[in-house]
Amino acid sequence: MKLVFATNNLHKLKEIREILQPEFEILSLADIGCETDIPETGNTLEENALIKAQFVEKHYGLDCFADDTGLEVEALGGEPGVYSARYAGGNGHDSEANMHKLLHKLADKDNRRARFRTVIALIAPTLLTHIANKDSQRGIENNSHLLFEGIVDGRIAREKSGNEGFGYDPVFIPEGFEKSFAELGMEVKNRISHRARAVQKLAEWLKKTS
Numbered sequence: 001m002k003l004v005f006a007t008n009n010l011h012k013l014k015e016i017r018e019i020l021q022p023e024f025e026i027l028s029l030a031d032i033g034c035e036t037d038i039p040e041t042g043n044t045l046e047e048n049a050l051i052k053a054q055f056v057e058k059h060y061g062l063d064c065f066a067d068d069t070g071l072e073v074e075a076l077g078g079e080p081g082v083y084s085a086r087y088a089g090g091n092g093h094d095s096e097a098n099m100h101k102l103l104h105k106l107a108d109k110d111n112r113r114a115r116f117r118t119v120i121a122l123i124a125p126t127l128l129t130h131i132a133n134k135d136s137q138r139g140i141e142n143n144s145h146l147l148f149e150g151i152v153d154g155r156i157a158r159e160k161s162g163n164e165g166f167g168y169d170p171v172f173i174p175e176g177f178e179k180s181f182a183e184l185g186m187e188v189k190n191r192i193s194h195r196a197r198a199v200q201k202l203a204e205w206l207k208k209t210s
């Protein structure tokens with residue numbers, strides 16, 4: 001069964017294909033010829049994930065899931081949250097500037113607690129119809145969406161360390177470890193990360209129901 005993952009991020013695609021293949025063929029935005037930079041105009045991670053999944057379903061008529069991630073820092077009231085990519089302004093995705101701003105804002109704070117949160121939205125009318133036909137007792141409605149959440153707790157380091165990963169990885173130390181995600185590397189990160197946990201929930205749901 002084919003499913004679009006509304007991203008062109010190769011790290012994310014590799015991660016998810018390893019979990020969902022061979023049962024599911026995962027297509028990227030590039031694979032379906034979508035060149036639009038889908039605007040993330042929502043006020044929450046849930047809204048942004050849904051906007052992306054809805055865009056693909058509406059314009060391409062394909063079952064799709066999308067993710068959105070935010071870093072939520074307790075001492076900053078949950079900032080940068082949904083604005084994680086463009087925390088330092090500009091067009092966003094300037095990781096160095098984002099981390100610089102974060103470390104600056106936390107400079108005099110002892111409470112360093114933070115978490116990464118990923119939300120995955122799945123919009124899959126074809127898949128849901130298939131499931132509903134298979135098991136009419138289930139009562140799944142067509143066109144409805146499903147949300148899957150993954151969280152990893154941790155803390156913000158005093159300074160950057162490590163070279164792997166991306167985004168805020170050099171300043172995020174997951175609970176139970178003394179090293180940043182960027183020092184721990186992909187193998188460890190992909191086992192415990194926010195996205196891995198959300199993807200795992202999606203995978204369990206897909207494998208159980210389809």
Ligand code: IMP
Pocket residue numbers: 067068069070071084085086093095098165166167168169181193195
């Ligand atoms: P998106 O959901 O991929 O758009 O992520 C929004 C922003 O959160 C990115 O630009 C990154 O700065 C940050 N981010 C997302 N996932 C991670 C991660 O696994 N590690 C570090 N930063 C991340």
